[in-house]
Amino acid sequence: MQAEANPHGDVEEREREDERELVRAAISKLNDNRRTSMMVSLPQVKSQTAVVKQDTSKSLDSNGAADAVVDVHIPDLPKVENTENRRLLVHHALETEEQNNLRLLTKIRERMDKVGVQMPRVEVRFENLFAEANVNVGSAGMPTFLNFFKSAIVDLLTSLNLTPGGRQPLSILGGLNGVLKPGRFTLLLGPPSSGKTTLLKALAGAVVHGQDGLRMSGKITYNGETFDKFQVRRTAAYVDEIDLHMAELTVRETFDHSARCFGAGDAPGYVEEIRRREKAMGIEPDPVVDAFMKAMALEGNENSISTDLMLRLLGLEVCSETQIGNDMIRGVSGGQKKRVTTGEMIVGPAKVLFMDSISTGLDSSTTYLIVNCLKNFCKLLDQTIMVSLLQPPPEVFDLFDDVMVLSEGLIIYHGPRTEIPSFFNNIGFHIPERKETADFLQEVTSRKDQTMYRDDKGKSFMGVRAIADAFARSPMGAANATYLTTPATPAPRALITDGDSTGKAPYATDGLQRTRYGINNVSLFKALVHRDFVLMTRNSFLYIFQEFQTFLVGVLAATMFLRTHMGTTTITDGQVYLGLLFFTTMTAMWNVFSEMGTTCFALPVFFKQRSMQMFPAWAFSFPAAVLRLPFSLVDATLFTLIIYFPTGLAPSAGRFFIFWGFHILFSQCAVGMFRFISAVGRTFEVANSYGNLAVILQMILSGFVMTKNTIHPWWIWMYWASPLTYAQQAIYLNEFSDPRWDTPTDVNGQSVRLGDAILQSRNLFTDTRMIWVAALVLFGYWIIFNTLTALLLSVTPAPGPAVPSFSQESLDKRKANIEGAPEPVFARSSEMTRISHRLSLEKKNSAPGHQDLTVPKIQVVSGENAVVADSSKPVAEGVAEVGQS
Numbered sequence: 001m002q003a004e005a006n007p008h009g010d011v012e013e014r015e016r017e018d019e020r021e022l023v024r025a026a027i028s029k030l031n032d033n034r035r036t037s038m039m040v041s042l043p044q045v046k047s048q049t050a051v052v053k054q055d056t057s058k059s060l061d062s063n064g065a066a067d068a069v070v071d072v073h074i075p076d077l078p079k080v081e082n083t084e085n086r087r088l089l090v091h092h093a094l095e096t097e098e099q100n101n102l103r104l105l106t107k108i109r110e111r112m113d114k115v116g117v118q119m120p121r122v123e124v125r126f127e128n129l130f131a132e133a134n135v136n137v138g139s140a141g142m143p144t145f146l147n148f149f150k151s152a153i154v155d156l157l158t159s160l161n162l163t164p165g166g167r168q169p170l171s172i173l174g175g176l177n178g179v180l181k182p183g184r185f186t187l188l189l190g191p192p193s194s195g196k197t198t199l200l201k202a203l204a205g206a207v208v209h210g211q212d213g214l215r216m217s218g219k220i221t222y223n224g225e226t227f228d229k230f231q232v233r234r235t236a237a238y239v240d241e242i243d244l245h246m247a248e249l250t251v252r253e254t255f256d257h258s259a260r261c262f263g264a265g266d267a268p269g270y271v272e273e274i275r276r277r278e279k280a281m282g283i284e285p286d287p288v289v290d291a292f293m294k295a296m297a298l299e300g301n302e303n304s305i306s307t308d309l310m311l312r313l314l315g316l317e318v319c320s321e322t323q324i325g326n327d328m329i330r331g332v333s334g335g336q337k338k339r340v341t342t343g344e345m346i347v348g349p350a351k352v353l354f355m356d357s358i359s360t361g362l363d364s365s366t367t368y369l370i371v372n373c374l375k376n377f378c379k380l381l382d383q384t385i386m387v388s389l390l391q392p393p394p395e396v397f398d399l400f401d402d403v404m405v406l407s408e409g410l411i412i413y414h415g416p417r418t419e420i421p422s423f424f425n426n427i428g429f430h431i432p433e434r435k436e437t438a439d440f441l442q443e444v445t446s447r448k449d450q451t452m453y454r455d456d457k458g459k460s461f462m463g464v465r466a467i468a469d470a471f472a473r474s475p476m477g478a479a480n481a482t483y484l485t486t487p488a489t490p491a492p493r494a495l496i497t498d499g500d501s502t503g504k505a506p507y508a509t510d511g512l513q514r515t516r517y518g519i520n521n522v523s524l525f526k527a528l529v530h531r532d533f534v535l536m537t538r539n540s541f542l543y544i545f546q547e548f549q550t551f552l553v554g555v556l557a558a559t560m561f562l563r564t565h566m567g568t569t570t571i572t573d574g575q576v577y578l579g580l581l582f583f584t585t586m587t588a589m590w591n592v593f594s595e596m597g598t599t600c601f602a603l604p605v606f607f608k609q610r611s612m613q614m615f616p617a618w619a620f621s622f623p624a625a626v627l628r629l630p631f632s633l634v635d636a637t638l639f640t641l642i643i644y645f646p647t648g649l650a651p652s653a654g655r656f657f658i659f660w661g662f663h664i665l666f667s668q669c670a671v672g673m674f675r676f677i678s679a680v681g682r683t684f685e686v687a688n689s690y691g692n693l694a695v696i697l698q699m700i701l702s703g704f705v706m707t708k709n710t711i712h713p714w715w716i717w718m719y720w721a722s723p724l725t726y727a728q729q730a731i732y733l734n735e736f737s738d739p740r741w742d743t744p745t746d747v748n749g750q751s752v753r754l755g756d757a758i759l760q761s762r763n764l765f766t767d768t769r770m771i772w773v774a775a776l777v778l779f780g781y782w783i784i785f786n787t788l789t790a791l792l793l794s795v796t797p798a799p800g801p802a803v804p805s806f807s808q809e810s811l812d813k814r815k816a817n818i819e820g821a822p823e824p825v826f827a828r829s830s831e832m833t834r835i836s837h838r839l840s841l842e843k844k845n846s847a848p849g850h851q852d853l854t855v856p857k858i859q860v861v862s863g864e865n866a867v868v869a870d871s872s873k874p875v876a877e878g879v880a881e882v883g884q885s
Helices: 007-028 032-037 083-094 102-115 145-159 196-204 251-262 267-281 287-296 305-313 334-346 364-380 417-426 437-443 464-473 475-485 521-538 540-560 571-590 594-611 617-643 653-681 684-701 713-721 723-736 754-761 769-795 808-819 830-846 875-884
Strands: 124-137 168-180 185-189 214-222 236-239 352-356 384-388 402-407 410-416 744-747 750-753 858-862 865-869
Touching: 083 102, 083 287, 083 305, 102 267, 102 287, 102 364, 124 196, 168 196, 168 214, 168 410, 168 475, 185 196, 185 364, 185 437, 196 214, 196 236, 196 352, 196 384, 236 334, 251 305, 251 334, 251 521, 267 287, 287 305, 305 334, 305 364, 334 352, 334 364, 364 384, 402 417, 402 464, 410 417, 410 464, 410 475, 417 437, 464 475, 464 808, 521 540, 521 617, 540 571, 540 594, 540 617, 571 617, 571 653, 571 684, 571 723, 571 754, 594 617, 594 653, 594 684, 594 769, 617 653, 617 769, 653 684, 653 723, 653 769, 684 713, 684 723, 723 754, 723 769, 744 754, 750 754
Parallel strands: 185 384, 185 402, 236 352, 352 384
Antiparallel strands: 124 168, 124 214, 402 410, 744 750, 858 865
16 A cells, blocks of 8 residues: 655655755855865755855955855764764665665765666575485484484484485475576475475575585576676675674674675775766766665775664664673573674665575564565565565565565465465465465465365365466466576676666676675684774683682792792702692683683674685684783783792793793784684583593693603693693793702712702703794694684584484375375374373372273374274273274
8 A cells, every 4th residue: 555645755755855965056056176175065954045145245266256154064074983873864865764775875876877877686596405414313312321422323324424314305395496586586485394494595595405404406697697707705695594603792893893804895886886876977976875876885894884774674773882791691682683684684785685484573564664665675676575474464575576485495486466366266275364464374274274165165175286286387387487498698797788878887797796795804813803802801700710720829929938948958848839830731721711602602703704705714713812912911911920039930030931922922812722622522511522632631640640651652742732731831941040059969979950850850851942843833733723613613613503304294294285195194103002091001100990991992093094992991001903904
């Protein structure tokens, strides 16, 4: 239904247009230099008008014309770095208080049409798209200790092609064909487990053959080009139904980070081309729209105008400065978090959007506003958008141009929304007057609901495959098949239309992104450094607590090893100092153990953003390594100052700074090690186990708990590979090479320096050159750990979902639903029968008078056959007999 004309709105629109014309006329009277230097900006107040005054009393210019002095009561264009100015720019660009982008996009489209610039368009085709996965059947899917090892062995043997495997294949997508055209807003519907998510991920390139045990085949093209010829994850954006975000970041910071990493895409090119043509044609653009488009074309900034636009359109301005939150941090609501997931993706320049269940947790009004804005993007900017919704209300359903319906992995309809009743009427179904079309489409393939929609109530159940075949034979299905046989015409890599006369454009695009990332490596590094710094600031309590812990441990150690009780005259005295120095190195390691948890909690978001090609793994790994250096510096300084002098360590400035430097170096090395362990484990539970094992092995095999000569040969490699070994060797030598340990002592009849005797008693090195060797080794380990972390995170997959489990009954029902066969009667498993029989006997024995508990006859119909259980038998026996029948 179209809205009635508003005369007051027309008057306001004319007044705004008169104001713009007045500003343009005033600027046109300026000479070229002044026109170039003058920045026309937005009115800060909506009701403010532009007043133009011309003073002709000034001297004439060289051409004899009066130099007009123009006083335009509009302040200068605000810098987009300022949040309030960006908000004002978006406010005046939208020209409405509502969540509606229609006016803005209409003006952008009109501006482009005036100069013959066409937005890049992307057509998505998919042909013979199959997807299949193996699933556990029956008790094999139960999470038991035995099943875990059985599953691991089966997976290993299957990967080696030594056994066919212990799982059954399940078809997810059954050979789908279709076309998604630019400018056509498409809705994806289907009952649960129909394959909607898999289809959306496949079309967006978010899942490929072999990922998560998925076997895929078929052909997907964008403008006729396959995925190997362009960067599909930058061309298309997939909005996941799972909300994964950095809990410590605010909504605005999340959007800004995404917009910064995605870049501006093609916007700088076509904005420049539009301005070039407007200048050649003498066209003055709308100053507000011009300012907005220029701001959209900026990239690499910490803040983006796209963020403010999406905050407005998604209704998130009220919580823009609120942390997203999680189970431990109070943040936005569930519905707001769902909108953050949507905005994080559409804030980028992607031309194709695949959106999965974006209405979860939203009320119908909010859903309508968001979907309406998406429709405007699709229609006015020629984007290709497919949205999956669970139960869209009628007003939302009517916003879509096309509807695709999936059921059991098959397409039962894909065509115009208005043609749905006609198609289903032709195959014997009708939509009741009080039934919404969206609900009808969800239920028409359900065995229990289909009967109410049949024209002939007596007809048998029509299976999913029969409906899909009927659609393939329909005019719409035949037209789709014919269209797929015609070769796709690649979009021209140009922005010039046939009517252009300004010459060839210097910028060309076909809408497909060719570069792997949106911005250069330096900008990516800066973006991740900025985000990690914000995260460290938000987690300041953790670091403050760790410093308090360091202070407390240092005080305890200093009082336990107080210098007044520490001697330097015997080997036994030296053994006490060895224990103190071992404790200091272990403290440095334990102080950064929490780094493993911090990294693990950030990995799910990293895996999501890596799959979106926001940034490479090194951009995630290296900034964190750099930003942890100040923490290690503060931690080492605090601990060294507390423990060094009270315990009576070597009274030398040089040795003090060596001790301090190795504490910093080993702390950084331990940070790198724990981050590497996090990358190996990927989840906190697994990584925590690996981390504790690594610490225990290093503690035992680093030369203090067990000396080198007592370590078994098959474990000696761990002694040489442990970073703790080299850190301890360095600080041992730093202490015991001090002159106060030069006292000669008798060892096996030989006079040996006391410091060397102490080191030899623990089979440690006595050559001071080992200090510098240890420094090089620890620095090398720091580089190796961070490099391996980046390499591992660049190739390792995200933790996949568990292998789904189905009962044999559910698989048989699914097959019958697809083929339209009569629903079978299913027997209970023997285990369930035994349990039911035992419960029946217990009830019988506990009943007064030991009366038999019986049930009436049970009748289960399968097609034309009926199975009847004898009512004269107990419950369990009757059920068991039905199963045997």
